[in-house]
Amino acid sequence: MRKILSVLLATALLLTGCGSSYCDHILMDPNYSHTLITKVDATCTSDGYSLYECSCGKLHKTSVFATGHMWEDITDGKLQMCTTCGVTRMK
Numbered sequence: 001m002r003k004i005l006s007v008l009l010a011t012a013l014l015l016t017g018c019g020s021s022y023c024d025h026i027l028m029d030p031n032y033s034h035t036l037i038t039k040v041d042a043t044c045t046s047d048g049y050s051l052y053e054c055s056c057g058k059l060h061k062t063s064v065f066a067t068g069h070m071w072e073d074i075t076d077g078k079l080q081m082c083t084t085c086g087v088t089r090m091k
């Protein structure tokens with residue numbers, strides 16, 4: 001039980017740690033291997049990111065910025081729809 005708790009604690013510390021807990025090795029660095037842990041896709045309005053575990057012991061994070069809506073006219077141009085997420089808006 002104690003062991004599980006300390007593992008959970010270490011994981012929480014890793015995930016909530018400040019920026020310095022991330023390594024800055026590039027993913028292609030042949031001296032280190034990065035294992036993908038979490039991937040959050042960017043949407044029209046929110047940023048996404050990929051979280052890797054580096055063989056150096058730190059985490060590596062790459063960010064993907066929100067793409068923004070891709071508006072396209074529908075119904076005679078009175079309404080616009082985002083071709084990516086399907087959200088509509090009045091023009």
Ligand SMILES: [Zn+2]
Pocket residue numbers: 023024025032054055056057058060
């Ligand atoms: Zn690293």
Ligand SMILES: [Zn+2]
Pocket residue numbers: 044068069070082083084085086087
């Ligand atoms: Zn959209």
